[in-house]
Amino acid sequence: MQRSKTANQILKAAEALFSEQGFSETTMRQITAAADVNLAAVNYHFGSKQGLIQAVSEKYLTPFCDYIDDAVTERLSSQSGVTVTSDELMEMVMRALLEVRHDNTHALSMFMRLLDLSYMKSQSVLREYMFLQHHVKLERFLELLRNDSSPMEDDEFFWRLHFLMGSMVFTLSNFHTLIAIEKSEFDKEVEIEKVLHRMIPVLTAGLQARSDKTFFCRL
Amino acid sequence: MQRSKTANQILKAAEALFSEQGFSETTMRQITAAADVNLAAVNYHFGSKQGLIQAVSEKYLTPFCDYIDDAVTERLSSQSGVTVTSDELMEMVMRALLEVRHDNTHALSMFMRLLDLSYMKSQSVLREYMFLQHHVKLERFLELLRNDSSPMEDDEFFWRLHFLMGSMVFTLSNFHTLIAIEKSEFDKEVEIEKVLHRMIPVLTAGLQARSDKTFFCRL
DNA sequence: ATATTTTTTATATAGATGTTTTAAACAAGA
DNA sequence: TCTTGTTTAAAACATCTATATAAAAAATAT
Numbered sequence: 359m360q361r362s363k364t365a366n367q368i369l370k371a372a373e374a375l376f377s378e379q380g381f382s383e384t385t386m387r388q389i390t391a392a393a394d395v396n397l398a399a400v401n402y403h404f405g406s407k408q409g410l411i412q413a414v415s416e417k418y419l420t421p422f423c424d425y426i427d428d429a430v431t432e433r434l435s436s437q438s439g440v441t442v443t444s445d446e447l448m449e450m451v452m453r454a455l456l457e458v459r460h461d462n463t464h465a466l467s468m469f470m471r472l473l474d475l476s477y478m479k480s481q482s483v484l485r486e487y488m489f490l491q492h493h494v495k496l497e498r499f500l501e502l503l504r505n506d507s508s509p510m511e512d513d514e515f516f517w518r519l520h521f522l523m524g525s526m527v528f529t530l531s532n533f534h535t536l537i538a539i540e541k542s543e544f545d546k547e548v549e550i551e552k553v554l555h556r557m558i559p560v561l562t563a564g565l566q567a568r569s570d571k572t573f574f575c576r577l
Numbered sequence: 578m579q580r581s582k583t584a585n586q587i588l589k590a591a592e593a594l595f596s597e598q599g600f601s602e603t604t605m606r607q608i609t610a611a612a613d614v615n616l617a618a619v620n621y622h623f624g625s626k627q628g629l630i631q632a633v634s635e636k637y638l639t640p641f642c643d644y645i646d647d648a649v650t651e652r653l654s655s656q657s658g659v660t661v662t663s664d665e666l667m668e669m670v671m672r673a674l675l676e677v678r679h680d681n682t683h684a685l686s687m688f689m690r691l692l693d694l695s696y697m698k699s700q701s702v703l704r705e706y707m708f709l710q711h712h713v714k715l716e717r718f719l720e721l722l723r724n725d726s727s728p729m730e731d732d733e734f735f736w737r738l739h740f741l742m743g744s745m746v747f748t749l750s751n752f753h754t755l756i757a758i759e760k761s762e763f764d765k766e767v768e769i770e771k772v773l774h775r776m777i778p779v780l781t782a783g784l785q786a787r788s789d790k791t792f793f794c795r796l
Numbered sequence: 797a798t799a800t801t802t803t804t805t806a807t808a809t810a811g812a813t814g815t816t817t818t819a820a821a822c823a824a825g826a
Numbered sequence: 827t828c829t830t831g832t833t834t835a836a837a838a839c840a841t842c843t844a845t846a847t848a849a850a851a852a853a854t855a856t
Binding site for chain 4: 605616625626
């Protein structure tokens with residue numbers, strides 16, 4: 359979608375502020391001041407603050423899902439074998455994340471914060487807006503992922519997916535803070551690509567772990 | 578700490594609202610209305626809204642850390658062998674989470690949301706308040722955990738810990754939403770103990786996964 | 797019982813919030 | 827030139843925000 363210069367300035371400023379402060383903590387006046395546009399511009403272009411939030415979600419979620427779906431298509435066409443390792447699949451996710459980021463440093467943190475927000479009880483509208491539209495694009499990916507996971511029930515797979523999602527959402531939405539802590543504790547500051555790379559074996563291991571059938575009572 | 582009846586009503590109401598809506602989305606008027614106390618009561622008993630947030634953090638973080646430390650002590654005394662499996666250690670965490678919950682359904686979600694909040698850039702005061710005090714209590718636990726993890730550098734362990742933390746924080750702070758989704762998709766509603774139990778093998782697998790040394794570029 | 801302290805109440809304050817309005821300007825196309 | 831879509835400016839909107847104050851009430855002490 360082609361957007362006006364003002365609308366893009368608003369989006370850029372909003373992303374940075376959202377990623378640093380969160381959504382409800384960020385005010386329209388902060389956004390328009392940072393974007394150097396008039397206060398009324400947000401309501402003009404996006405209808406409301408919630409409309410702006412939905413706009414940024416659309417801006418990142420669609421390319422993200424498309425990238426993954428494209429990667430799946432390419433992978434399946436290059437080789438007839440239907441087994442794709444979860445390592446490969448996770449790498450697709452990480453590449454997709456880096457891709458949607460573009461040059462914007464704050465984009466990834468905001469994207470993940472948005473995912474987090476969508477799971478809030480009060481944000482069912484946003485959640486349905488985000489998922490019901492893009493869920494289809496990820497179906498093949500999820501099926502491949504499941505094929506290389508430990509055998510389990512549907513709902514167990516559901517929960518494991520959200521365990522992994524939690525790792526990504528938490529780590530990336532709080533990335534700046536974590537980098538700062540790492541800096542102060544280990545005097546080392548690692549780039550985001552490295553962190554994403556480090557997540558891959560952890561996440562795949564989580565998927566392939568044998569589910570423990572023993573009952574949760576060893577008192 | 579012995580608390581007045583009013584203060585306890587406030588805490589209980591605040592926990593429920595915080596867990597459902599988040600912190601800045603919850604107003605003093607909502608809290609005091611739900612607690613059926615006067616608006617000024619929060620400022621009287623806790624000084625400010627931030628003071629109330631710190632009070633709930635203190636209320637849950639201290640017992641949580643104590644429980645884990647006690648469990649470590651008991652485990653080390655019962656057997657001279659110094660190797661404790663990460664499965665056992667993770668189970669300690671899950672038990673500690675269930676313990677601090679008490680009868681309050683929302684307590685766990687709020688506790689996890691608090692942990693999430695503490696990693697926000699603007700909440701460095703809360704973060705230091707929460708961690709610098711309780712970090713010591715978890716030292717032995719973390720050392721044992723590291724002993725049963727895949728060999729890795731200090732900063733890699735740091736990141737992996739936060740990957741796992743993310744799983745817990747995300748899953749539990751959004752527990753009510755996830756339960757609702759599970760209900761609608763699988764017509765199944767699993768209790769929190771089961772979910773915590775399902776996390777154990779996933780988390781330990783993440784810690785024991787062999788770190789991938791290959792460079793992140795297979796283009 | 798009286799004095800003192802603690803707690804609760806009702807009300808006020810000062811400011812921030814998202815949103816709307818009115819006005820005027822600007823650009824581009826028909 | 828008339829029209830249409832943008833953008834700015836400034837102000838006002840109604841509502842909500844956390845917090846402060848001061849009097850009333852209750853509890854506790856002497």
